[in-house]
Amino acid sequence: MLFLVAALLLMGIMLGTAAHLPVPVSLIAAAVIAGWLLVFYLRERHHKAEETS
Structure with a gap:
């Protein structure tokens, strides 16, 4: 965040x-800035996918 x-x-x-x-x-x-936000989004998406598995 x-x-x-x-x-x-x-x-x-x-x-x-x-x-x-x-x-x-x-x-x-x-x-x-857009690249930074994209990396943040991908990291959060990956982290959320690990929690639901």
Whole structure:
């Protein structure tokens, strides 16, 4: 859960500064955050699957 909160905080900071950053930098940051959230989702899904087995 802490990772999710940190990811959302980082995304909020990046959205606030997106007006001051070049578009490619914003897109790279968005891709990094999306990747982080995807890894979190997959880890949680894997963990939940182990509990139900």
